[in-house]
Amino acid sequence: MIDFYQLPVFGILLTVVVFFAARALRSKIKFVLFNPVLVAITLIILFLVVFDIPFEDYNKGGQYLSFFLGPAIVALGVLFYEKYQLIEHNIYPFLLAVGCGGIISIASVSLISIAMHAPDVLIRSLVSMSVTTPIAIEITKITEGIPSLTAGVVIAVGVFGNAFGSGFLRLIGIKSQTAVGTALGTAAHGIGTARAIEIGPLPGAYSGLAMCVNGILTTLISPYVVLWIVGSL
Amino acid sequence: MSPLRSRLQMLKAFLWIFLFLGIGELIRYVSDVPIPGNILGMILIFSALKLKLIQLKDVKPASDQLLKYMVLFFVPYGVGLMSYFDFISAYWMILSVIAVVTTLLTLYITAFVQQKLEKHD
Numbered sequence: 001m002i003d004f005y006q007l008p009v010f011g012i013l014l015t016v017v018v019f020f021a022a023r024a025l026r027s028k029i030k031f032v033l034f035n036p037v038l039v040a041i042t043l044i045i046l047f048l049v050v051f052d053i054p055f056e057d058y059n060k061g062g063q064y065l066s067f068f069l070g071p072a073i074v075a076l077g078v079l080f081y082e083k084y085q086l087i088e089h090n091i092y093p094f095l096l097a098v099g100c101g102g103i104i105s106i107a108s109v110s111l112i113s114i115a116m117h118a119p120d121v122l123i124r125s126l127v128s129m130s131v132t133t134p135i136a137i138e139i140t141k142i143t144e145g146i147p148s149l150t151a152g153v154v155i156a157v158g159v160f161g162n163a164f165g166s167g168f169l170r171l172i173g174i175k176s177q178t179a180v181g182t183a184l185g186t187a188a189h190g191i192g193t194a195r196a197i198e199i200g201p202l203p204g205a206y207s208g209l210a211m212c213v214n215g216i217l218t219t220l221i222s223p224y225v226v227l228w229i230v231g232s233l
Numbered sequence: 234m235s236p237l238r239s240r241l242q243m244l245k246a247f248l249w250i251f252l253f254l255g256i257g258e259l260i261r262y263v264s265d266v267p268i269p270g271n272i273l274g275m276i277l278i279f280s281a282l283k284l285k286l287i288q289l290k291d292v293k294p295a296s297d298q299l300l301k302y303m304v305l306f307f308v309p310y311g312v313g314l315m316s317y318f319d320f321i322s323a324y325w326m327i328l329s330v331i332a333v334v335t336t337l338l339t340l341y342i343t344a345f346v347q348q349k350l351e352k353h354d
Contacts, residue, residue: 044312062312071251078278093351109331130336183340187340
């Protein structure tokens with residue numbers, strides 16, 4: 001007889017229940033570390049460790065949820081179309097800004113990794129660090145890194161950007177709210193975009209679009225950067 | 234709109250999304266483009282909307298739902314971190330430096346370029 005936790009429904013049920021509980025918690029307490037994804041992941045890991053359930057058993061159900069990342073990426077294209085008109089008059093400055101930010105991100109990860117003598121698998125997993133989680137996971141599959149490590153760091157980066165991004169930019173003299181939106185979307189993807197939406201609908205639109213554009217840009221560039229630095233894919 | 238009608242439109246919208254996902258994966262499968270199929274699907278659905286091959290209302294019911302729950306879909310990958318505790322405890326310092334420095338640098342450069350060049354009207 002197999003245990004209940006080995007059925008796919010266990011992983012699905014655990015994830016959905018904990019996620020909605022974490023979301024309910026967030027609506028009560030507006031504290032950035034109570035980000036639903038962060039809380040959900042932490043609680044599920046704790047649960048699995050406490051009851052000594054292997055990740056492989058959990059993921060028998062978890063993989064069905066992961067599957068929906070594919071159509072969710074396609075849905076980003078629809079989001080892009082919806083928001084596109086709002087920024088059309090500023091499209092070139094916007095694309096240039098996201099392009100510079102995206103390239104700086106890849107360069108920074110690579111250079112710091114080399115300077116600190118990090119193992120190859122770290123560059124392979126982190127080169128897509130600024131990009132929205134589903135796209136970052138796809139990139140890591142191409143660069144042969146560890147997708148779970150990518151997901152963890154990407155979510156952490158998003159929470160960090162959400163918490164400190166706009167304050168940091170104000171501190172160093174950025175006054176344009178739309179520039180703050182673009183920066184949050186480029187550096188801190190969807191979780192940063194959630195902060196940009198709080199600033200206003202227009203910064204929110206810039207942020208969502210920046211997230212999509214940087215996703216495509218990083219997909220195109222990072223495999224070649226990894227190939228160049230590490231020497232193999 | 235009757236509930237049944239809106240359900241059918243939701244179903245149709247999901248079929249459109251999966252059609253574009255399928256086309257993207259197919260292109261990826263038969264050619265050497267170095268882009269994942271789902272990202273090709275994203276570019277294709279944007280192009281189709283822009284060229285008015287499909288209408289926003291055809292796909293919006295499904296895309297709104299998918300985006301609303303996108304964060305739920307990547308929770309299992311995050312949970313996968315539990316298999317890498319040893320790796321993280323060995324490299325947490327490098328991981329933190331890379332994440333913090335890169336994020337602040339990217340924020341600054343992006344905001345700086347956009348602020349310098351954008352038009353206000």
